[in-house]
Amino acid sequence: MGRNKRSNNKQNSGKRSQTGNWKEIEKENIKWETYYKQQPIFKDDQEFETFKKFCKEGLPLTFRFTNGNNITTDNSRQKEILNLFKKDILPHLHNVEYEDEVIAAPVVIPWYETEEIHDILWQYNISKTIIRKKEQFKKFQQFLVMENVLGNIARQELVSMIPPLLLKVKPSDKVLDMCAAPGSKTMQLLEFLHASDDASGFVMANDADFKRSHMLTHQLKKINSPNLIIVNHDAQFFPKLFSGGDNRNFMSFDKILCDVPCSGDGTMRKNVNVWKEWTIQGGNGLHQIQLNILKRGLKLLTTNTYTEDNQLIGNEARLVYSTCSLNPIENEAVVAAAIREFNSDPYNIKRGLKVRLLDSSKDLNGLKRVDGINWWKVFNRDAEEIAEYDENNEKCAKLSKSMWPPTKEEIEEFKLNRCIRVYPQLQNTGGFFITAFEKYKVGVENPTKKVKIDEKTEENEEEATVKEADAVSTAATEPVKKSRMPRDFNEEPFIFLPSDHEVTSKIIDYYKLNANFPQDTLLVRNASGEPVKSIYYTSPIVKDVIQTNESRLKLVFSGVKMFIQQSAMKTVPDQNVADINSRFNWRIQNEALPHALKYMDLDTNKLIFKTSNSEFIKLCMHHNFCKYEELYKLEPSFKEYMQKVTSGGCAFIYFDRKGTSEDVKENLMFPVWLGKNCLNFMINKELQQELLYKLFHLSMEEIKALQEKESAKAKAKSTPTDAKPVESTEEKEETV
Ligand SMILES: C[S@@+](CC[C@H](N)C(=O)[O-])C[C@H]1O[C@@H](n2cnc3c(N)ncnc32)[C@H](O)[C@@H]1O
Known part of the structure; x- marks a missing residue:
């Protein structure tokens, strides 16, 4: 190129x-x-x-x-x-x-x-x-x-897309993204997790920076994954987690991404400030925290067990370490030190546990890359090359022994050439460093009593580490500028509703959700634990992780908003407050509709109106409030439908679009609010824009003009009696 x-x-x-x-x-x-x-x-x-x-x-x-x-x-x-x-x-x-x-x-x-x-x-x-x-x-x-x-x-x-690809995430994996913000790689991990319809695993996205962990929420919300948990921990001391509620078991992660904080000198093409700010001390100063995060990741990683004749039993677990720096001190030196420390730790030796680098040379066919290096030079902040570490040499102040290259024997063992280096000139990109690890043991596991005792000891050690981490708070070398934590971190608790909750039962009854609907994974986010405004859902495994680790996890976000209590605050010009509030008013959020529809019978459910009439959809899309009389003229069957759903506030339009195999067309579903004389598609304005462009070929200028005209019309019509102020931007964006 x-x-x-x-x-x-x-x-x-x-x-x-x-x-x-x-x-x-x-x-x-x-x-x-x-x-x-x-x-x-x-x-x-x-x-x-x-x-x-x-x-x-x-x-x-x-x-x-x-x-x-x-x-x-x-x-x-x-x-x-x-x-x-x-x-x-x-x-x-x-x-x-x-x-x-x-x-x-x-x-x-x-x-x-x-x-x-x-x-x-x-x-x-x-x-x-x-x-x-x-x-x-x-x-x-x-x-x-x-x-x-x-x-x-x-x-x-x-190049930033490479690390998640090398993790090879499967829908059943338990995935940890240790340094996740702003979340571009987490987004990929979620895509792989949802590559099949039955994702039984989850992705836990973590960032130590409180504000950035909220930025993650903003980024990842649009994926609408019920299999996502966002947390806010220092990855060096990431807590040990459990699954299984009261019968708790240690939960290791099958796939871990350590995309650690780094000097970022591979991003100079994008972040020009790196030119001005780069120093030797920058990379040197990050080495220890990078190593600590990697070591913690290796600890939490699931062990691959091999038979004596080298056959892997079960699925392969792996950890990917990556940086957007080309500095060996932040890369090969960290990787080498992690292998050295792990493989010589008596605790791991006793259990037959080892780590090694995986060969990725056959992966990502077509990606131009260069092998990792086995030796490099170490410089101190004054740019003096230091041949070897000597703790008594003041020139080694602020340097650590782990920065130096491996010995001859270690070179054989570590195989640092398996690391991947990508340079800008190879295929006109940024620079990146990536490598994949596995933790393994040879010999089939034998869960004897002795092992159980060991696990208990390990658990105690872990508890101590985590408590220590909490007490230590922010280390002096910590590169993350921590914003102040709120006093009560989990300001909005995540409370799962009992499966027989009255509101859930009403919702199931109203929408005719079948017996497979997972009503026990619905949750609310308020201290009362009662459904007030929104009900979210998670996957079963996410519920288990959240509930089992309630006291350990600094939870930032989880769950997809599924049901929203529609109230008179919505601008529906032809209704009054009492009328709206007297109806069943839990509507399904647009993004959760595909999920909810899995539990509804598309052929018999009376709430679903099916059409392939694009003129009908066009009219609905063009106007915020679409008069029934106009719609009946275009689609007489809609009138029959309306006679059957008079009592309900909410219905769906299913737009059955016929595409050919080369020209695939997604079937579209929209939640709809039915007023007295007109209906309102409950989609946000960004989606409305896309659909007007995609379906009806309007230009962006035409779309914007249309949206402005419609909102001016709605404003003119609404009166204090039929439209209370909208409560939040989020709420406001839900309707067109
Ligand atoms: C290279 S960025 C991650 C980029 C991210 N993986 C992506 O693809 O969008 C490193 C992140 O690590 C976070 N971080 C720094 N120190 C950390 C620590 N001790 N524990 C966890 N996260 C940390 C930073 O806040 C930053 O968001």
């Missing part, structure tokens, strides 16, 4: 000076240059110069079509949006001229695919600054933004 001449140095390239002008950041750093030239990474100065040249350029744009929002095996949405891109957008990106040069069209990255879709990931060799600024890319830009907001397209740096 050609380099990106146009993605010039201006991308994100500075800060406003005091005079208000943008100041260019100079893309030079002599300390960085000298340091990397001395490491055995590039074969000569010329190779370094090529590397540096790429580091100075802006990054190409990469985007992935996700099955993110669509948490079932049915990937029809993913396919439809991909087709839309190929038909509607891609032709306009062929032979685009910019500044007298022809820009090559976006290309597919071959090493990211699912069994069914081979063109999920695309790279376009032009910087996002230019895409944002230039008129010829406007439609493409609007498409990206629109689908990104809905979670259908992920815009993520190419």
